[in-house]
Structures are given as C-alpha cells and as structure tokens.
Amino acid sequence: MDTQTGITATAPAGKIPQPSEPHLPDDQWGHRAWELLQKLRSRAPLIQCITNVVSMDLMANLLLAAGASPAMLSSIYEISDFTPGVDALCINIGTLSEDGLASMRAAAAVAVKAGRPWVLDPVAVSASDFRMEACLGLLELRPAVIRGNASEILGLAAARRIRNSKGVDSSHQSFDAVEAAKSLSRSIGAIVAVSGAVDYITDGHMVVGAFNGVSMLQKITATGCAVTALIAAFIxxxxxxxxxxxxxxxxxxxxAAELGMEMASGPASLRMHLIDCLDGLNEDLLVSRMNVYRVS
Amino acid sequence: MDTQTGITATAPAGKIPQPSEPHLPDDQWGHRAWELLQKLRSRAPLIQCITNVVSMDLMANLLLAAGASPAMLSSIYEISDFTPGVDALCINIGTLSEDGLASMRAAAAVAVKAGRPWVLDPVAVSASDFRMEACLGLLELRPAVIRGNASEILGLAAARRIRNSKGVDSSHQSFDAVEAAKSLSRSIGAIVAVSGAVDYITDGHMVVGAFNGVSMLQKITATGCAVTALIAAFIxxxxxxxxxxxxxxxxxxxxAAELGMEMASGPASLRMHLIDCLDGLNEDLLVSRMNVYRVS
Amino acid sequence: MDTQTGITATAPAGKIPQPSEPHLPDDQWGHRAWELLQKLRSRAPLIQCITNVVSMDLMANLLLAAGASPAMLSSIYEISDFTPGVDALCINIGTLSEDGLASMRAAAAVAVKAGRPWVLDPVAVSASDFRMEACLGLLELRPAVIRGNASEILGLAAARRIRNSKGVDSSHQSFDAVEAAKSLSRSIGAIVAVSGAVDYITDGHMVVGAFNGVSMLQKITATGCAVTALIAAFIxxxxxxxxxxxxxxxxxxxxAAELGMEMASGPASLRMHLIDCLDGLNEDLLVSRMNVYRVS
Known part of the structure; x- marks a missing residue:
C-alpha cells in the first residue's frame, strides 16, 4: 500500500474467464451503434484520462463531441478521491514517466475496486524495457479493453508469453496480430482491439472487423489515443x-472520419471536420455508413 | 523561504478591503471594451501561464489572437528571474501536481511582491482534498481575479466558510453561485467571475452580467481556462x-464566439473561427454585439 | 555516468572545425528542396522530440504532414533503449524542468554516440539563469543545428562569450544577430539559423537567406518550435x-505558410491550412515559390 495515498495496487487473483458475448447479427451493428451513441449523449459519462501529453487536446475534444465528459486529472494525490466517481478510465502510456506510471497503477486499481471499467492503450510498448514492464504490470490490473496497432499487440502478446508461460504457447513463434490478439484476450480476460486499415476486435473467441475509416488518419497525431478514450466512453x-x-x-x-474526409483538404482540416461530424452525427448517416461484421 | 529558489511565499497580512469600482453606465461597455482591447494590442503584455497541460495550446493561441504575449514557463527555478518582469500571471489547477503547486505558490508570491496582478482558475476544485487545499492556500496569496463555473465558485466559497469562519456565515446553508461569488469576493478582496450561459462578475458589492457567448463553447475543451488567461491580459x-x-x-x-459560430459547423470549427474572429475583431462588430450590464 | 540509466553524458573533446559546405547556386534551391522533401516522404525518418508541452501537438502534426514519423518519448528510463534507433533528435527547452533537462542531456549524448544528428531550440534562453545554463551545457553536446530568433541567438552568443572567452571576442560589444550567429556557429561547429521575417542560416562562413513565410505565423504559438523539428527531419x-x-x-x-495564407482568415485557420498545404505540396508550387539565396 502506498502510505501517502492509501491506495493498494493489488493484482487480481489470476486470470478472468471471459465468456464470449452473444453474437450480434451483421445487419444490426448500425442500429446498435446508434443506440449506444444515444446512451452516451444522454448520460454524459465522466471519463478520466491518464494519457500522454500529445493526445490530451484531441482526446478531450473527441470525448466532448461524442457526448462524454473528459477529466484529465492524473496526480497520485487525487486518485482515491476522484477515481471512484468516474464512469470509466483510459490509460495511455505514450509519454510515460515514473510518476505517471504510479498514478496509472493506482487509478486502475481504484477503478477495478469501484467496479468501473478501464482501457489500456499500450503506445509503442516495444520502444523500451521500461515501457514494456509498465504495460505488463498494468495488464495484471484487469483492463476491460486493450487497443493498439498490430505491432503493439504483437509485441505485448510476445512479451507476455516470454515472461509468463512455461512453454504452452512457445511453439507459436509466428502468427499474425489477430491471432496474437485472441491469445492475449484469452490470457488477460479483456477485449483486444487491433487498429489498422481494418480494426479487428476480439473477446478471445469471435473476431469482429470494423471497416470504416480513412487512411489519412495516420497523418494526424494521437488519433489512436483518442479512439481508445472513445472506447472507454462507450464501454x-x-x-x-x-x-x-x-x-x-x-x-x-x-x-466520422469518412464524413470529415469529404470536406477535408489535408490532415489538419480532417482533424477538424471529423470532430464536427462526430458531434453532428445522426442515425441515418451512421446506419447507412457503418460497416462492421463478424469475421471469425 | 525555499532555500533553493530564494522565494518567500508569505501570505499577505489579512483581508484586503476592496472598494467598489465606479459604476460604468450600461451603454458604455462596448466602447470601454474596445478601448481595453486597443490597449492590449498596442502594449502586447507578457502573460505568464502556469496552467494545465490540456489548455496550453488554446490558451497561448487565444492570448496571441488578443494581442498579448504568452509565456508558459513554470519551473520553480525560473520564477525569481522571470516572473517579476511579466505583466500578469494566470494560475490554473486543471492538471495539478506537487511540483506545479510549488511553482504556482512561488509565482503568485513573486507577482504580488512585484505589483503584478494574478488570476486564479480553480478547475474542478471539489474533485479532491489535494485540489481544494491547494486552492485555499492560493487564495491567501491575493489573486486579483478568480474565475470559475458555478460549482467551482460554490465549492470554494463553502470550503472557505467551513475552514475559516466561526459561524458568521454558517447560517447561509444555501445560496446561488452569485451570492457565493459576492461573499467570496468580499472575503478575499478579489473580483470573482462565475461563468455560464451568462457570466456574472462581482467585486463583492455590485454584480455585472455579461450575456455574450454560445452554448457550443461547452463542447470545446479548455475554453474556460483560456478565457481566464484573457482576463489576466485585460487586467x-x-x-x-x-x-x-x-x-x-x-x-x-x-x-468572438458568436461571430465564430456564424461560420462553424461544430465544436472544432468553432474553436478555429473564434480565434480568427478575436484576431480580426473591429470596433463596430464589438460595440454592436456586446451585451453587458449591471444586474445588482 | 548515470548509474540508473547507463548513459554517460560526456562532452565532446573541444570544438569541431566545421568546413564550409559547397555553395549551391541560387537557382538550384527549389529543386534541391523538392529532392529533400521527396527523400523525407519516402524514408519517413523517426524523429524524437523532447520538447515543450505547448508545442507537441503542432510539432507532431507538422512532422507527419512532411512525411516524418514523430516520437515524443522523453523519460530518462527510455533513452538508452530508444534513442540509438531514431534518425534525428529535436531538443526544445520551452517548458524546461529539471527532469526534462536530464533527459535532454542523456538523449543528446546517446544521439551523438550513435551518429545521429540533433538540433537545439533555445526558447527564451535569456529568461532565467537556469535556462541559460541548461543551454550552454547542451551546446557542449554537439548539436548539428541551433535555431532561434534574433534575441535568442544574440543571448546565447553573448553568454557564451562571457563564460568562455578570455577577451578575444569581448571587444565586439554590439553586432547584429547574423554576426552573432556566424560567431556562434564557428565556436560550436554547428549550423545556426536565425528566424524572423527573413531566416538566415550560416555555417560560420557563408550566410543563406530564406525569404518565404508570412507575418501572421507570429500569432500562432509554437510555429518556431515546430519548424525546428522540421529541420531535424530534413537533416x-x-x-x-x-x-x-x-x-x-x-x-x-x-x-506552406504562404499557400495556407491564401485560404486563411486568421491565425487559427492559417495553422490548419499550412499543415494541409505542407502535406499536399508538389514540385511546381515549391519550385515556383521558393525564395532562397546566398547573402554573404
């Protein structure tokens, strides 16, 4: 226990068996998404973000445009007072520091104890041992969702096998990010999302593909970070x-990015238009555009 | 005294009696505002901002658009060299940390000693004891202006009564934010502004209402923070x-927000247009639009 | 040696003689610039930025629009793992802190050892002794390029003369920033760029003037910081x-700023359009617009 803050960062007692969710028919996704967006707009959930400095502006504005209420508090001294009252927590290690990591661990522990879901964005997890160890430690604190790009998910899955397994997975030397995501999902008991040209989301059993988006998003900093916060709001x-x-x-x-792209002349105007389009998104546009289905 | 920095964060010797300012006739506000904006543009005052990370970009760009010169320095090691030369100081506790708080206290003390006004933005002051204690301590260092939303001003006023009073105010269990603002203003000797659909500004005696603005500002992060910095520039x-x-x-x-709203299609384009509109604001537009008058 | 990180921040063994680069004929600059931009776009170099908080969003987005890959990692614990693999490093002291300075020193030392160029942006170097001492120390770690405005370059050159010289330069009490830049360049063995209405770039021998740009850039925060990161990408x-x-x-x-200005109605829209224009820049526009020539 941290005697200054009174927060015990206990790890949960082992892996959580995650039952597969019921299968949503492919033609229901648009209506389901609209239903959830409506819920979000009416409830305005409070989403605490302990995130990298680069992403804060976009993340907060994207959450506001979706109807959520962002809170960027991250001091270790505030977590025991504040975090029990949030609706979800988003943790992002983009500009990780020692102090930041302590806050992340404390906040994740408090959130889990309070029954609030939290999501992890393992930005550039393979860039350093410090970052990888931080992420592996956070995985023990029961994230509800992990979202990363293919190399982040592959890196995390591989490091976890090396550290944890006594060989059961070690024969799988190569597999693509979706298989890594499924394996990671089952091992952690969390939803894992792999972002890319197509986003794949798995609960360790089924895999859903989300096919919307535009390639120019890669030219805007922190869009991945921001969408992780959006996931926190939705869960x-x-x-x-x-x-x-x-x-x-x-x-x-x-x-929202596709709609924004119709008005954009480059990455900076796309950034603006996608926020405006998310704010103004209506049912017809969403349902007619949305392209999600189960892929395995 | 902090022996490292040579800064003594002494509290002032008690409450400052704040005489009521002369009453500006309601039809003079537009011309007065234009006069002050002209002064600001010609003098380009240096405004130091020790502020939360989320707000820095918008705050700096808004100050530049108004004609001021922003400086985001906040290291404790620089305050004794730098702060005596600034024209005003803006302190915002949005992403408060221990180090940040030490810098805020030191900078406020230096500013007061150098005869420079400083303003306080008590962001989410009730979110934690750490934050509330920080704010109550900063209030002892003579801010010229405090700007917050209704719940922040109510929270601050209530906490101050609990901590300080021997009962003189304790019978007022409920009162709206304007009464809390007046009480806080008299107690601190500072102007208090309560932001909302209407902004109320009081010196503890009279109350002025400022009726301009648009509701979509609430969907843009850090607009409140940025306007507090603008207040620092104007004072x-x-x-x-x-x-x-x-x-x-x-x-x-x-x-500026109203003018920007005429061109905006959502919160992100409003953020852009309001900065452009502030930069290009002219006398006719300002005087014809401005809607301020004394309400009590 | 820092025993925690294993990084030795050794100063190089004295001044580096910097031979003058071959002279590029004035009519070749447009084609040269296009050639370098093409290289940048095809290689997507990884640029680590240890920079002030205000500049991060613009800096990352500008690097992305140019075709580079930004990385904002700055923890001291990650430098020995990460920095050897970057293509260049950008160091900016805008919101300097003690921890930040330690990271900057470590990263610069690692970059030099790994044969990677790094650039220094001495923001507001004369604002405090802390900042000036930090910069003077960083200058010993062999930056490839220093970019500042006139007062920053003058301040740095003057402080360096006071600290280092035994009088050889002390008779030059006044000289403009270009002469200071040349002197600083020869003394450090680095390219020095002085930004302003015209940008002057010197290797200590010849001086090149870059005449593109618009005055409204001064109303956008962090444009100077961002262009320093762009220099890191180009070198x-x-x-x-x-x-x-x-x-x-x-x-x-x-x-890009000139092209953006044709569509802008103020500083915020200019900020957006210049990023879009950099992203979409083609050879004809660049060559026909570019205005660079040797001035001495």
Missing part, C-alpha cells in the same frame, strides 16, 4: 457487452 | 479597474 | 549538408 454505458461497445466506438470514429 | 492593462477589465475580457470572448 | 535525410537541409526546411515551411 462505460455498456460494460457487460464490451466487445460490441468497442466495435461501435471504433466504427463511429471511422464513420 | 494587466487596466489593473485598477479589474471588474471592468474582467467583464470586458469575458464579453469579448463571447462576442 | 536526418541529408546529414552531411546540414546548411542546405536547414535552409530547405525553413523555406518549405515558409512556402
């Missing part, structure tokens, strides 16, 4: 169906 | 009439 | 001709 209003909530968050972001 | 050119300067800053921001 | 693809790479980076930024 806060639908915690028991986290796979659906995650896929809906990713898709809605992708649809 | 730096009119320190002896801080109520007028505060009301003019709030109104000019509101007018 | 990473042309390290042996750092003067040319620096002048091309400054000019391309200036051309």
């Amino acid at each position: 806060s209003v639908e915690p028991l169906r986290a796979l659906e909530a995650t896929a809906c968050a990713l898709s809605i972001f992708g649809v | 730096s050119v009119e320190p002896l009439r801080a109520l007028e300067a505060t009301a003019c800053a709030l109104s000019i921001f509101g007018v | 990473s693809v042309e390290p042996l001709r750092a003067l040319e790479a620096t002048a091309c980076a400054l000019s391309i930024f200036g051309v």
Whole structure:
C-alpha cells in the first residue's frame, strides 16, 4: 500500500474467464451503434484520462463531441478521491514517466475496486524495457479493453508469453496480430482491439472487423489515443457487452472520419471536420455508413 | 523561504478591503471594451501561464489572437528571474501536481511582491482534498481575479466558510453561485467571475452580467481556462479597474464566439473561427454585439 | 555516468572545425528542396522530440504532414533503449524542468554516440539563469543545428562569450544577430539559423537567406518550435549538408505558410491550412515559390 495515498495496487487473483458475448447479427451493428451513441449523449459519462501529453487536446475534444465528459486529472494525490466517481478510465502510456506510471497503477486499481471499467492503450510498448514492464504490470490490473496497432499487440502478446508461460504457447513463434490478439484476450480476460486499415476486435473467441475509416488518419497525431478514450466512453454505458461497445466506438470514429474526409483538404482540416461530424452525427448517416461484421 | 529558489511565499497580512469600482453606465461597455482591447494590442503584455497541460495550446493561441504575449514557463527555478518582469500571471489547477503547486505558490508570491496582478482558475476544485487545499492556500496569496463555473465558485466559497469562519456565515446553508461569488469576493478582496450561459462578475458589492457567448463553447475543451488567461491580459492593462477589465475580457470572448459560430459547423470549427474572429475583431462588430450590464 | 540509466553524458573533446559546405547556386534551391522533401516522404525518418508541452501537438502534426514519423518519448528510463534507433533528435527547452533537462542531456549524448544528428531550440534562453545554463551545457553536446530568433541567438552568443572567452571576442560589444550567429556557429561547429521575417542560416562562413513565410505565423504559438523539428527531419535525410537541409526546411515551411495564407482568415485557420498545404505540396508550387539565396 502506498502510505501517502492509501491506495493498494493489488493484482487480481489470476486470470478472468471471459465468456464470449452473444453474437450480434451483421445487419444490426448500425442500429446498435446508434443506440449506444444515444446512451452516451444522454448520460454524459465522466471519463478520466491518464494519457500522454500529445493526445490530451484531441482526446478531450473527441470525448466532448461524442457526448462524454473528459477529466484529465492524473496526480497520485487525487486518485482515491476522484477515481471512484468516474464512469470509466483510459490509460495511455505514450509519454510515460515514473510518476505517471504510479498514478496509472493506482487509478486502475481504484477503478477495478469501484467496479468501473478501464482501457489500456499500450503506445509503442516495444520502444523500451521500461515501457514494456509498465504495460505488463498494468495488464495484471484487469483492463476491460486493450487497443493498439498490430505491432503493439504483437509485441505485448510476445512479451507476455516470454515472461509468463512455461512453454504452452512457445511453439507459436509466428502468427499474425489477430491471432496474437485472441491469445492475449484469452490470457488477460479483456477485449483486444487491433487498429489498422481494418480494426479487428476480439473477446478471445469471435473476431469482429470494423471497416470504416480513412487512411489519412495516420497523418494526424494521437488519433489512436483518442479512439481508445472513445472506447472507454462507450464501454462505460455498456460494460457487460464490451466487445460490441468497442466495435461501435471504433466504427463511429471511422464513420466520422469518412464524413470529415469529404470536406477535408489535408490532415489538419480532417482533424477538424471529423470532430464536427462526430458531434453532428445522426442515425441515418451512421446506419447507412457503418460497416462492421463478424469475421471469425 | 525555499532555500533553493530564494522565494518567500508569505501570505499577505489579512483581508484586503476592496472598494467598489465606479459604476460604468450600461451603454458604455462596448466602447470601454474596445478601448481595453486597443490597449492590449498596442502594449502586447507578457502573460505568464502556469496552467494545465490540456489548455496550453488554446490558451497561448487565444492570448496571441488578443494581442498579448504568452509565456508558459513554470519551473520553480525560473520564477525569481522571470516572473517579476511579466505583466500578469494566470494560475490554473486543471492538471495539478506537487511540483506545479510549488511553482504556482512561488509565482503568485513573486507577482504580488512585484505589483503584478494574478488570476486564479480553480478547475474542478471539489474533485479532491489535494485540489481544494491547494486552492485555499492560493487564495491567501491575493489573486486579483478568480474565475470559475458555478460549482467551482460554490465549492470554494463553502470550503472557505467551513475552514475559516466561526459561524458568521454558517447560517447561509444555501445560496446561488452569485451570492457565493459576492461573499467570496468580499472575503478575499478579489473580483470573482462565475461563468455560464451568462457570466456574472462581482467585486463583492455590485454584480455585472455579461450575456455574450454560445452554448457550443461547452463542447470545446479548455475554453474556460483560456478565457481566464484573457482576463489576466485585460487586467494587466487596466489593473485598477479589474471588474471592468474582467467583464470586458469575458464579453469579448463571447462576442468572438458568436461571430465564430456564424461560420462553424461544430465544436472544432468553432474553436478555429473564434480565434480568427478575436484576431480580426473591429470596433463596430464589438460595440454592436456586446451585451453587458449591471444586474445588482 | 548515470548509474540508473547507463548513459554517460560526456562532452565532446573541444570544438569541431566545421568546413564550409559547397555553395549551391541560387537557382538550384527549389529543386534541391523538392529532392529533400521527396527523400523525407519516402524514408519517413523517426524523429524524437523532447520538447515543450505547448508545442507537441503542432510539432507532431507538422512532422507527419512532411512525411516524418514523430516520437515524443522523453523519460530518462527510455533513452538508452530508444534513442540509438531514431534518425534525428529535436531538443526544445520551452517548458524546461529539471527532469526534462536530464533527459535532454542523456538523449543528446546517446544521439551523438550513435551518429545521429540533433538540433537545439533555445526558447527564451535569456529568461532565467537556469535556462541559460541548461543551454550552454547542451551546446557542449554537439548539436548539428541551433535555431532561434534574433534575441535568442544574440543571448546565447553573448553568454557564451562571457563564460568562455578570455577577451578575444569581448571587444565586439554590439553586432547584429547574423554576426552573432556566424560567431556562434564557428565556436560550436554547428549550423545556426536565425528566424524572423527573413531566416538566415550560416555555417560560420557563408550566410543563406530564406525569404518565404508570412507575418501572421507570429500569432500562432509554437510555429518556431515546430519548424525546428522540421529541420531535424530534413537533416536526418541529408546529414552531411546540414546548411542546405536547414535552409530547405525553413523555406518549405515558409512556402506552406504562404499557400495556407491564401485560404486563411486568421491565425487559427492559417495553422490548419499550412499543415494541409505542407502535406499536399508538389514540385511546381515549391519550385515556383521558393525564395532562397546566398547573402554573404
């Protein structure tokens, strides 16, 4: 226990068996996404973000445009007072520091204890041992969702096998990010989302593909970080169906980007228009655009 | 005294009696605001901002658009060299840390000693004991202006009564934010501004209402923080009439938002257009739009 | 040696004689700049930025628009793992802290040892003794390029003369920033760029003027910081001709600003349009617009 803050960062007692969610028929995703967005807009959930400095502006504005209420508090001295009252927590290690990591661990522990879901964005997890160890430690604190790009998910899955397994997975020397995501998902008991041209979301059993989005998003800093916060907002209003909530968050972001792209002349105007389009998104546009289905 | 920095963070010797400012006739506010904006543009005052990370970009760009010169220095090691030369100081506790708080206390003390006004933005002051204690301590260091939303001002006023009073105010269990603002203003000797659909500004005696602005501002992160910095810029050119300067800053921001809203299609484009509109604001637009008057 | 990180921040063994680069004919700059931009876009160099908080968003987005890959990692614990693999490093002291300075020193030392160029942006170097001492120390760690405004370069050159010289330069009490830049360049063995209405770039022998840009850039925070990161990206693809790479980076930024200005209605829309224009810049526009030539 940290005697200054009174927070005990206990690890949960082992792996959580994660039952597969019921299968949503492919033609229902648009209506489901609209339903969740409506819930989000009416409840305005409070989403605490302990995140990298680069992403804060975009993340806060994207959450506001979706209807959530962002809070960027991250001091270790505030977590025991503040975090029990949030609706979800987003942790992002982009500009990781020692102090930041202590806050992340404390906040994740408090959130889990208070029954609030939290999501992890393992930015550039393979860039240093410090970062990888930080992430592996955070994985023990029961994230509801992990979202990364293919190399982050592959890196995390590989490091976890090396550190934890006594050989059961060690024969799988190579597999693509989706298989790594499924394995990671089962091992942690969390939804894992792999972002890319297509986003894949898995609960360790089924895999859903989210096909919306535009390639120019890669030219805007922190879009990945921001969408992770959006996932936190969506699972806060639908915690028991986290796979659906995650896929809906990713898709809605992708649809907003597609709509924004129609007005954009480059990455900076796309950044602006996608926020405006998310704010103004209506049912017809969302349902007609959304392209999500189960892939395995 | 902090032996490393040579800065003594002494509290002032008790409450400052704040005489009520002369009453500006309601039809004079537009011309007064234009006069102050002209002063600001010609003097380009140096405004030091020790502020939360989320707000820095918008705050700096808003100050530049108004004609001020922003400086985001916040290291404790620089305050004794740098702060005596600034024209005003803006302190915002949005992403408060221990180090940040030490810098805030040191900078406020130096500013007061050097005869420079400083303003306080008590962001989410009730979110934690750490934050509330930090704010109550900063209030002892003579801010010229405090700007917050209704719940922040109510929280601050209530906490101050609990901590300080021997019962003189304790019978007032409920009162709206304007009464809390008046009480806080008299107790601190500072102008207090309560932001909302209407902004109320008081010197503890009279209350002025500023009616410009648009509701979509709530969907843009850090607009409140940024307008507090704008207040710092305005009081730096009119320190002896801080109520007028505060009301003019709030109104000019509101007018820029209204003008920006005419071109905006959502919160992100509003953020852009309001900065452009503040930069290009002229006398006719300002005077014809501005809507400020004494309400009590 | 820092025993925690294993990084030795050794100063190089004295001044580096910097031979003058070959003279590029004035009519070749446009084609040269296009060539370098093409290289940048195809190689997507990884640029680590240890920079002030205000600049991060613009800096990362500008690097992305140019075709580079930004990384904002700055923890002291990650430098020995991460920095050897970057293509260039950008160090900016805008919001300097003790921890930040330790990271900057470690990263610069690692970059030099790994043969990677690094650039220094001495923001507001004269604002405090802490800042000036930090910069003077960093100068010992062999930056490839220093970019500042006139007062920053003058301040740095003057402080260096006071600290280092036994009088050889002390008779030069006044000289303009270009002469200071030349002197600083020869003394450090680095390219020095002085930004302003015209940007001057020198290797200590010849001086090149870059004449593109618009005055409204001064109303956007962190444009100077961002262009320094752009210089880092350009020298990473042309390290042996750092003067040319620096002048091309400054000019391309200036051309993007000119093109953006044609669509802008103020500083916030200029900020957006210049990023879009940099992203979409083509050869004809660049060559026809670019205005660079040797001035001495």
